[in-house]
Amino acid sequence: MPQIFGPAANSVARVVLLSILITPFLAIALGYALMRSQYVTGASITRDQPVPFSHEHHVTGLGLDCRYCHSSVERSAVAGVPPTETCMTCHSQLYTQAEMLEPVRTSLAENRPIHWQRVNVLPNYVYFDHSIHIAKGVGCTTCHGPVGSMPLMRQAQSLTMGWCLNCHRDPVPYLRERSAVFDPEWKPPAQQEEDGKKRLIAYLIDNKHLTDCSTCHR
Amino acid sequence: MSRMLLAEFATGEALLGAARQSKQRDLRVIDAFTPVPVDGLAELIGATPTRIRLVMFIGGITVAALFYLLEWYSAVVNYPVNSGGRPLHSWLPFILPPFATGIFGAALVGLISLFLTAGLPRLHDPLFAVEGFERVTQDRFVLVFERPEAAQHDEAARAWLTAIGAARVCEMKT
Amino acid sequence: MTAAELDRSDALRWTLPSGRSYEAVNRLVSAPLIERAAWSWRAWWIAFAVSLTFTVIFLIAVAWLFVSGIGIWGVDSTIVWGYAIANYVWWIGIGNAGTLISAMLLLMRQHWRASINRFAEAMTIFAASIAGLFPIMHLGRPLYFYWLTPYPNTMTAWPQWRSALIWDFWAILSYLLFSIIFWYVGLIPDLATLRDRARSRGGQRFYGALALGWRGSARDWHVYHVYQLTMASLAVPLVVSLHSVVGLDFAASLMPGWQETIFPPYFVVGAMYSGFALVVVLAALVRGGFGLQALITPAHFDVMAKILLAASIIMGLSYATEWFSAWYGGGRVDRDLVAYLFTGAYAPLYYAQLFCNVVLPQTFWFPIVRRSIPAVFLIAIAINIGMWLERILIIWMTLSHGFLPSMWRLFQSTIWDWLTMFGSLGLFATMYLIFVRLVPAVSMHEVKKDVIDQEVSA
C-alpha cells in the first residue's frame, strides 16, 4: 500500500502543532504592545491648531507665567484655556497685522470663540483636578512635559491609568516646593527623596486614598 | 543496512506466544504493532517503563504554583484593594483557579510527552509502505524481528514462524 | 470463578453475537463514515436541516441581544439573573457527565463503558462550550468579558480572585481544554483505523492527518494506556471541582436558599444526573441511527437506568435536606423561602421539578422499565426538563423572595429568553450531528480491547 503523506509532512505537522501552542501567547503580547503604543495613547502627538501658538516663545522666550493664561489652574479643576480677550491684551499692540493671528482678531471682532484642538484628552469617566495637583506640589511639567521647549503643544505623556498610578502610588519623586510648581525648568534635585518624603507630610497627602478608585472615577 | 522480518498474527495471544518463544531461538524482537494494547507485550519486547506520570505531576504542580503566585502578586503586591473587608491574601478562594489550571497543565504536559515518546506526529513512515501493514490498526497483530544475517537462519526463522501460526511472514528493508 | 472469568462472563453481556469480532466492530462503526455506497445519510440531512434552523435562530437571538442590550430578556432590578445563568448551569451540568462517565468507569474497569464513552465525551465537549457562551452573553457589556482574565494591560487592573465567576471562568476553560485532549487522544487509534480503511484519497488524507501517524506500536500503546489512566484519575477531581464551583456561584453568596453548604455536592450529583440522562437519550439515537444494536444493548440502558435511579434518590435527599435545614435553622427568610417554594407563584413549576427529578425515576425499580429502551428514553428526557426547572427555580425563587419584602418581584420571561434557550439546543444538535458524521461515534479500539478480547479468549 502506498504512503499517504510525503516525508515533508512530518515537519509540517510538527510546526502546526507547535503554532497551536504558542499563538495565544503571541496574540496577547501583540495586544499589549498595541495598547502601549503611541497609536493608542496619543503620546507625543502634535495636533494642528487654528493658531500655531508657541509655548516655547511665550514661556521661555517672554517668560510668561503659566497662570497668566491658564488663570483658573489654582482654583478649579480645569486650568482654563484663555478667552480671546487675554490674547488681545498684548496682541492689540503687538503683531497687530500678523497673518497667523487673523483667527484671534476675527474671534474678537465677531465674538466667535476660537476652536482649539484638545491636546491632553482624558476619558469622560476620569475626573482630573488641576488645582489639587498644584496645591500638592505637583508641577505643570511633570505631566505636560517640557512645555517651555515646545514650539507646538504636544501630549508629553501616555496618560494611561498605569501612568497616573506611578505617581499616585509613590508621589515622592515628583513633589516640589510650592514655589517651584510653575517652574518650567524644574529638575528633581539630588536630595529629592528626602524632600519628597518631608513634603508628603507637610502637604497632608493621604496616599492611602490616592489609589482609591473614587479618587478619579465617580 | 538492517533488514527486518515481519510476522503477522490473528490474535494477541498468538503474537505474545511468538514473542516469548523467540527468546529461546536467538531472534531479536524489534517492535510489535497491534490494533489493541496487548497486556505484557511492552515488557516482553523490552520497552523501558514510562515516567509520564512523574512528568505530568511536575507539570501540574508547576502550573498551579505559578498561577497562585500570579494571584498573590496581583492581589497583595501590585494593586491591593479592600474587597468587602476580606483579607488581601484570601488563600482559601485563591486555591480554586490554580487547582483547575494545574490539572489542565498536567494534561497538556502529559500530551506533549506522549507525543514525544511516541514520536508523533509521524505522518510519513517506511512501515506504512509495507504490504498489509494497514491491517495492524484493524485486526492484525504484527511482530517485527531483526532478520538474521545467515540465510539458513533466516529460512529457519520463517519456517518456525509459519509453524507457530503466523498468517504471513515478509521482510522489509530500511 | 477467578476474576478473569468474572470479567469474561460480564463482558459477554455487552454485545450481541453479530458484533463479536474485530472486523465486525470495525465494519459496524466505520462503514457509515467511509463506505459511501453502503450507507444512506438521508435521515441525517433532515435532522441537520432542523438543527441548523435552530442554530440560526440562536445566532439571531444573540445578535439582537448584542445590538439592543440585556433588556430584551426578562431580567429585572430584583431578579437580575435569569435564563442565561440557568442555561449555563444546565449545560455545564450535562457537560460534566461525559468525562465523568468515561473516566470513573474506566477507573472502575467497567467494560460496558467502551460502547458509550466516545459519544458521551463528545456530548461533554459541545455542552461545555455552549455553557461557556452563556455567562458571556449574560454580561451587560459582553465586549469586555476578557477583563476576567489577568492579561497585561495599561490600567494595571486585575481580576478579583474572590469572585465565584472567576473560579467558573478558569474551571470551565481548564475543563473544556482538558476534555478535548482526553477525547482526542482517545480518538487517535480509531482515526488510524479509519485512515487505513478509507478507500477515497480524501478520506485517507483527512483521517491520516488527524491520526498523526499512529502505528499501534506496543511501546506507544504502553505509554498511551498509562496516559489515559492518569488522565482519567485527573478528570474525576476536575469534574467534581468544576461543578462544585458552579454550586459555589450560589453557595458563596448570602441569599436565602443559596447559602447552603450542601450545594456543591448536590450540584455535582445533579450534573451527573442530567448528564447521564442526556447520554441515555443520545445512546438511543446513535444506536438506532447507526444500527449499532450489536454494540449498544438493552443491558447498557439497564445499567444506566440504575445509575439514574440512584442519582434521583440522592437528589430527593438533597431537596429534603434543604427544607430541613431551613426549618431547623429557623431563620425568618429561610423558612419564608421554603414556604414560598410550595405556595408561591412558581409552586406549580416546583412540583413539576419534584415529579420529574424524584418521583418519575422511581419506576426504574422495575426491570421491565429499565430494559424498555423507549421508557428509559422518555424518562431521561423528563429528567432533563426537571433539571432545567431546578436550575431556573433556584434563581427565581431566591431572587424573587429575598430579605426585604419591599423588593419582592416576579420574573417575566420574554420571547428572547425562549429563543436563546431552544436555539442553544439547536446549536448542540448541529455540532453533535457534525461529530457523528466525521468521527466514529463508538470507540473501536476500546470495544475491541474491553469486550471482544474477553469473548474471543472465552
Place this chain on the structure above:
Amino acid sequence: MTENLARPAGLAATHAGLDRRAALKLFAGGAALALASCSRPPEEIVPYVEIPEGLTPGIPLKFATALPLAGYARGVLVKSVEGRPTKIEGNPRHPASLGSTDVFAEASVLSLYDPDRSQAVRNRAQPVAWETFAGVLRTQMEQESARHGSGLRLLTGRITSPTLRRQLDDLLRAFPEARWHRYEPVNDDAAFGGALQAFGRPVVVLPRLSDTKVMLALDADPLGPGPQQIRMGRDFVGARRAQASPQDFLRFYVAEPAWTLTGANADQRLALPPQLIRNLALAVAKELGANVEAGNLPAEAQRFAELAVGDLKSRPGRAAVMAGRAQPAEVHALCHWINAQLKAPVDLIDPVDVAEPGHADSLRTLNEDVVAKRVQTLIILDANPVYDAPGDLDVRGALRSVPFSVHFGHYNNETAAMCAWHLPLAHPLESWSDLRSLDGTASIVQPLIRPLYDTRTLHQLLAYMGGAASASSYDLVRETWKARVPGGDFETWWRGVLTDGVIPNTAQQPAQVPAPKLPTLAPAQPPTGFTLTLAPDASMFDGTFSNNAWLQECPRPVTRQVWGNAAHLSANDARRLGLVDGDVVRLGRGDVQIDAPVMIRPGQADGIIRTTLGYGRWQTGAIGNQVGFDAHRLQSIGSPWVLEGVSMAATGRREEILTTQHQYQLEGEAHELFPILSIAKLESEVPRRHESVGGPATLYPAYPYNTYAWSMVIDTGACIGCNACVVACQAENNVPVVGPQEIGMGRDMHWLRIDTYFTSESSPPGFQPVPCMHCEQAPCEPVCPVMASIHDAEGLNLQVYNRCVGTRFCESNCPYKVRRFNFFGYASGQEFANLGADVVKLQFNPDVTVRARGVMEKCTYCVQRISGARRTAERENRKIHNGEVTTACQDACPTRAISFGDRNDPASGVNTLRQERRHYELLGELGTRPRTTYLARLRNLNPALTEEKA
C-alpha cells in the same frame, strides 16, 4: 412699543450662555463610557471670547431665587454650572423652604429643559412671529380702550407677585370695565369662607405645630403636597423629639376618608367619610360646650372623638384642630371656634392671595360673562382651565365663542388648543419676577440662564397691554421695589435681597380678629352609595407637572404607584364588588363617565372612592399625554373635592397598575425589619444601644478606617415620606428615567427608595428610605470578578462604572437590593420618549459620570460632593470640617431625617445618633456592618387606647 415684546425675556447680561465644553463632555459621556478604551477621540476646546465676570470655568455658582407652587413661593438656591442650572436646593433663609425642598422644586429644573416646552407664538396652531402678535394685540387693545375694556377679561392662576399685582391694578385702572378672574384648581375657598363666617373677614390659618402638643386634623393634609409641606413637616417633626419627655411629644389625631401623608404620620388615625368628619367636628365642639347638635357617629368614631377631646382639653394653649380644604366652610368656621376655646397655637394672617370672590366663583362668573357674550378679549395668563376646571363647567365651548382669546403659558396645552393665540411663557428659572410665600414673605425671582427659546414673561405682556413704554421684566420688578424700599441705597438693598433670596419684613403680621362666631351647622346623615373624594396628586399636583418625567416616575407616597393614578377602594368595598387591583371600573357622575383602574387600599373608609388630580392630560407633551385618567372632569364647581352619589360599575377590562413595591404588609418576624417604638415606653423598655451593633463575630481582621469614616443615619421617626430625597438624588446623580414599559418589567433606576410598610391592616404605615448601606463587609464586593465594586479607604462602597462588565452578581448578592442596572441605555442612547434630546442633557451634573448601557450603578453617598469638599479642604491644607459634606437627599429632606458625616469625628451628628436607643442596623444580623443605619419610628398612642389594646 413693539420692541418690548420683540425683545427676549429680560436678562441683564450676567452669568449667561452655557459652556459648550461642559456640554460636549456630557454629550460624549455615554458614548465614551461605552467604548471605555484608552483611544482618544479628537476633542475641541471652545473657550469664551470674553469671560463673564464672577465665573471661573469648572467652578459652579449658586444663586438665590424662588419657585412658585400653586402661586406661592418656595425660596431656593440654584446651582449653576457655567450658565446651566443643574440642581435646585433649599434656601435656609426662606420661611417656606428652611433650606429644604419638595419634589416639585427639585424637579422644576427638568421642566426647564423639557423639549416639549412651547417655543413659538402660534395663531390657530400656526407659528408666527412675536411682532405679528404684538401688532394684532395692539389693535385689539385699542378697541378695548375705546369701550373702557368692557369686553376685556383676564384669567390667571393664583397671583402673589407684587409686580404682577401692581401691573394688573394699573391695567384695570386703564380699562375700568375690564375684569380680572382667577382660578387656581387647588384653592382655599372653603377656608376663606369659614374665616368669613367666623370672623367676618378672610384669614389664613398657620398652625404653629412646633408649639403644639395635641393636634386634631379633620380631613386636613398639612404634610401632604403643597406650598405648606416643607414648613409643616419641619415643625411636625420638631414637635416630636425623642429626647423630649412623652408629655412634650406632639400627639397627632387624624380623621380622614383615605390615606394622606398626614394620616400616614398620625399617632391615632380614624378612617371616616367626609360627611361624618363634619359630625366628628360637631361632637368635639359639643364636648367643648358648644350649643350644637352632634350627629350620630359610629362607635369607633365616638370613642376616637372622646379620646381626642380629652387630650385637647388637657393641653390648653397647646392643642389645636384644623380642617381640610375638602370640608365645607362651616366646618372651618367651627374649627376657628374650637381653636378659640383651646387658645390654640395658630397664627391668623391676612391672605396673600385675593380672598374674594373665591376661585370657583371667579371662574363661574367669567363663564357666565362669556356665555352671555359679554367677553370680546380673553387673555389667559399661565392657567389651563380647559384641562383643570371642574367638569360641569363647559370651558371649552365657552372659549370657542370668544372672538379674541389668548393663552400665555409654558406648554402648547389643552387651553392653547382652544384659543386663537398661544404665547410661549418663559420658565421661572429664565425670567425676572417676584413672588410671595404662604406667610407673605416676598422674594425676587432671578434668571439663571438666558431663555432657551423665544419666550416672554407675564410682566412683559401686561406692560405691553397697559401700553407702557418699552420695559424689561428686570426694570418692572425693580420699579415695584424701588417704590417700597424705605429709602436708603436701593442698589445695595437690591444686591442684598438677590443674594439672600428673601425680602426682609415682608411676612404678613398676625391679623387682629374678633372672637369667632359659632356657625350654624346641621349634622350630616351617613352617606348612601359611593362618595368620591379628590386630592391633588403628590407628584402631578393639579397637572402642572404632568410632563415631568422625574415626577411621573417618582413613586407616590404610600401607594408607590408610578406613571398613573387609580381609583382607591377600601378592602371591604372591593371584596363586596368582587374587584381586585387593576380591574377597570366606570365612574359616573351625571353625564360624565370615566374609566379608572381599581387599587385596593386597606385602611380607607368604606363607601369612599379616592383618586388624585393631574392625570389624563391629552395635550402637554411626550411624557404626560394619556397617562392615567382625568378626574377634574368629575369635579363640580360647587363642591370640587367631595362628590356624593358617584356610580361605579366594573367594565371587565383590566389595566396593569404600575408600582415599584408589591408587598406592603409585614407579617410575622418580618416586623423586625421596621421596628415601631412607643415614645411612652422608650426610656423604660428599650435598652441603650452601643456603637455598631455589628452582627455576628467575624474571623477577618478589621480594616482600619483612620482618616474619615463616612456614615449615614436615617431617622424613620422623622421621615414623612414626601419623596423630596428621591427626586433630589435623581437630579444630583444623573439618574435616568426608564418609563412605564420598563417599570412594568420590574425595572427602575432610583438609587434611593422609600420602602413603605404596613404593620397592621389599619394602623398607619411607616417609611424606610433605603439608599446603599455601604456595608463594611459588603456582600457585593467579593463577588465582582473585575473589581468594579470595591471599597475605598474611607469605607465607601464604590461602583466603578467604567470597569463594570455587568455580571449583576453584586445585585443578586445584595440583601438590600439597592443596586440598579442599566438593562438598556436609559441615559446613553436608548432614553425614554424625548429624554434623549440634547437640551435635556444640559441638566446633567458634570461631576457625575453618565452611565452606559450594561453597567451597574447605585447610591454613592454623593461621592462627588465628598471629593469636592476634600479638594477644597486640602487646597487650604486642612481636614474636612464637620458638616462640610452633605448628600443631596440630606439637603432636600424637609424634616432633616437624614444625617451624614464622619463617624471618626466625635463631634459629628451621626456619632451621637448612633448612640441613641432607637438606633438599629437593617439586617444587621447578616454581619454586613452597614454604614447606613436607622433610628426606629416612634408612635405616641393615647395611653387610654393602649390600655384597651392590652
